[in-house]
Each structure stands twice: as C-alpha cells, then as structure tokens.
Amino acid sequence: MIQVHHLNNSRSQRVLWLLEELGLAYEILPYARDAETQLAPAGLKAIHPLGKSPVITDGDLVIAESGAIVDYLVQTYGAARFGPGPSTAEKVAYHHFLHFAEGSAMLPLMLTLYTSRLGDAAAPLMPRIRSEVANHLGYMEAALGDRPFFLGDTPRGPDFLLIFIVELARLFGYGEPYPRLADYARRIHDRPAYQAAIEKGGTYAFAL
C-alpha cells in the first residue's frame, strides 16, 4: 500500500488531496513539526536523506519532492483524469505549471518566511521580495483566466501543487488583489476529496 510520510502544516497535504481524488488506499505516517523551530523531526531522514515531507513509498519505491510525487501518482494511477491532454501544447502547459510551483512561485514565499525572522534587518530585501511575489501571483491570476482550474474545467496534476502556493500566499498576507485565485482556492476547498484529505491529515492551518 502507498505510505505517505506526512508532516503537519506542510506540502504533503497536496499529496493527500491527490490520493483522495484518485480514490487510492493509502496509509498516513504522521510527523509533527517542532513547536519552536517548526522543523521536521529527525526521523524523516531515515526515510529520505533530505529529511523533508512529503515522501511517499509505493512498494520498493521511495519518492521525495512533491512535484515528482504528483507526477508519479498521476502517471501511474490517474493519467487519463489528471494528466495532460494529448497535444504537445497541452503537455507543455502541464509541465510548465508542474515545475513553476516549486521552481519559481515558491522562492519569494520562502524568502518571505525566512526574512520574517530578521526584523528590521530584512528591510532592504523586502521591496524585491514583495515585487517578486506580486510578479508570480499576478502571472497565476492572469493564467487562470476564466477557467476553474489552471488547465481547464477539472483539476489536473499542477493544481495539486499550485493550491499550496495560493494557500501560503494568503497565509502570508498576499491575498489581495487576486479574486480569481481566491475563487480557485474556494473551489478546491469545497471539493469532498480535499475535505477528506484535511480530515485524515490532521492539523492544516493553511486552508484559508
């Protein structure tokens, strides 16, 4: 059975949502962040040397990186429903957004998190960080357009990654002015599979 090494309040919520949409049987192995440092417990390093979550196992396979996990699960168990459409243009758009989430959009959000601990010392960095957050969220708002999900009428692989970007951005106070992203988050949060994933995953403070 698929096992998910799941850290509270983390990217591994993405994986639980996808597994619920896929209707697969899976087991959650829970890990709690340190209350003070917010870091993952050392036990995660026994599963994968990076010591990060999510990590899944499927038989002998150990898979880390949420993008790689989403790609693996979609390709293996749900390509028709959650994979790219058949044309080259659809495949390019699919892989663009699959990589964009962690490769581009996450960086200014992580910088926001890290610099929040510097107090006034962070001031010289903040204009660039804020403008890069706005750059990426503005791009997402425009790319979503009038579609319910990034690649059309139903969620596809990249949506399982991009929802976390929207959630984190809102948590960090970057929620405005992105009405389409707000509707997008609501649309996802209303899905029974998303709610089942929240129920099974335990503490998740990001679904604002």
Ligand SMILES: N[C@@H](CCC(=O)N[C@@H](CS)C(=O)NCC(=O)O)C(=O)O
């Ligand atoms: N790019 C990786 C990032 C993994 C990552 O940094 N996960 C965070 C949770 S969202 C984590 O494990 N943090 C705890 C720590 O660094 O100790 C992915 O997408 O899976």
